[in-house]
Amino acid sequence: MICESCNKHEATIRYTHIVENKKKTVNLCSSCAPKEEDHQATGVVTSASGKKVVAELSQLTAAEGASAAQCAECGMSYQEFKKAGRFGCQGCYNAFGEQLERLLKRIHGSARHCGKGRVKQRQLLSPEEEIVQLRQALEAAVAEEAFERAAELRDRIVQLEKGTTEESL
Numbered sequence: 497m498i499c500e501s502c503n504k505h506e507a508t509i510r511y512t513h514i515v516e517n518k519k520k521t522v523n524l525c526s527s528c529a530p531k532e533e534d535h536q537a538t539g540v541v542t543s544a545s546g547k548k549v550v551a552e553l554s555q556l557t558a559a560e561g562a563s564a565a566q567c568a569e570c571g572m573s574y575q576e577f578k579k580a581g582r583f584g585c586q587g588c589y590n591a592f593g594e595q596l597e598r599l600l601k602r603i604h605g606s607a608r609h610c611g612k613g614r615v616k617q618r619q620l621l622s623p624e625e626e627i628v629q630l631r632q633a634l635e636a637a638v639a640e641e642a643f644e645r646a647a648e649l650r651d652r653i654v655q656l657e658k659g660t661t662e663e664s665l
Contacts, residue, residue: 499525567591623656630656 497507505525513520566573569587574595577583589596600607621629630653637646 497523499523499528501525501528501531565591623659627653627656 499505499507500523502525505527507523508526509524509529511522511524511529513522567584567588568591570584572584572588574592577588577592583589583592597607630649634646634649634653637643637649
């Protein structure tokens, strides 16, 4: 369905106005909807529930506007990325960083990569990074009720924390 205001973009929002017991429905795109909202917001919405709906609609149009953004380098939209499953260029990571971070958190539980590495690489971890990994392992051990392993991990964390505080003195 095409936007009834600009006749260019796909309509994603439907406004229904009731004035003097007459119902009028207008289909708008995400860029024209805020303009229509400005025209209609002259005291029409007075109830608390109506104001809540308008606020949620504003958030929806803002989110759609963000997903309608394009990469400055290759011109790919976020919708195209979602269809293709891969970015068009390295600039897409900057253009869609916010959406990508939310997507990774939803899929993996974190936006930080903690993959496996070679033994030599693991030995090159800074004490702070090792403490973070040990704390995650400690939480997992407690959740699994492996309390002996948890105690060992706790002791190693304390040992590393003492070492880092002594180095900083």
